[in-house]
Amino acid sequence: MADLVTWFGRKGYEVTVGNVIRVIVVDDEALVRSGFALILNAAPDVEVVATATGTDALATVREHRPDVVLLDIRMPGVDGLTVLGELRALAEPPVVAMLTTFDADEYVLAALNAGAAGFLLKDTEPEQLAQLVRTLAAGGVVMSAKASRTLLRGLPQQGRAGADRGRIERLTGREREVLVLLAEGLSNAEIGVRLHLGTGTVKDHVSALLTKLRVSGRVQAALLAQRAGLLDAAR
Numbered sequence: 001m002a003d004l005v006t007w008f009g010r011k012g013y014e015v016t017v018g019n020v021i022r023v024i025v026v027d028d029e030a031l032v033r034s035g036f037a038l039i040l041n042a043a044p045d046v047e048v049v050a051t052a053t054g055t056d057a058l059a060t061v062r063e064h065r066p067d068v069v070l071l072d073i074r075m076p077g078v079d080g081l082t083v084l085g086e087l088r089a090l091a092e093p094p095v096v097a098m099l100t101t102f103d104a105d106e107y108v109l110a111a112l113n114a115g116a117a118g119f120l121l122k123d124t125e126p127e128q129l130a131q132l133v134r135t136l137a138a139g140g141v142v143m144s145a146k147a148s149r150t151l152l153r154g155l156p157q158q159g160r161a162g163a164d165r166g167r168i169e170r171l172t173g174r175e176r177e178v179l180v181l182l183a184e185g186l187s188n189a190e191i192g193v194r195l196h197l198g199t200g201t202v203k204d205h206v207s208a209l210l211t212k213l214r215v216s217g218r219v220q221a222a223l224l225a226q227r228a229g230l231l232d233a234a235r
Helices: 004-008 032-039 057-064 080-088 105-113 126-137 145-154 159-166 172-184 190-194 197-213 216-229 229-234
Strands: 021-028 046-052 068-071 095-100 116-119
Touching: 021 032, 021 057, 021 126, 032 046, 046 057, 046 116, 057 068, 057 080, 068 126, 080 095, 080 105, 095 105, 095 126, 095 216, 095 229, 105 116, 105 216, 116 126, 159 197, 159 216, 172 190, 172 197, 172 216, 172 229, 190 197, 197 216
Parallel strands: 021 046, 021 068, 068 095, 095 116
Antiparallel strands: none
């Protein structure tokens, strides 16, 4: 499972995004919201277009249509997992990464199963935040080292490989190639370069394979590929 940990905790992961990345920070603490906004707005290609509490998160996202949402997983009044479900149900949902001060197993697994693209601790180094947002916007996955270890401990392994291989057999050859690269941690743009495809075409393939695999996001698809031995076969 070493490669999976490397994928989740990948260092030096460079992503090029041409346009300014629009971000919304959702947290119940004003100090956290302002702190994240201050740090991210210092990057030339990232703009925090709004901040919100959990209760007004959905309306704020609908109004500003961000590329990325950084969402506190535990808030009074409305749970972060509830907000995540609401955001994922939008016609054009943003990429959502969960923010937390802890890494309880049930929250990591529940958030990823609900379609979160990452799980970050609030004490992430400030200089890393902009790069993590770039990775999210480019279709990558970001995960704190603690959260990745928690996820690996909670993965059901026995009896799953055969079922996972059966689901992968539904994919076309091209979709399987995209899945392997996705599971290796590449963004849509990087996959496109590797396979000589446009980014839009890669997005279409990703959408199709997620539907065929019956998973809600890239994390689940990558885990399925890992369990089925698809990465080992590709190597």
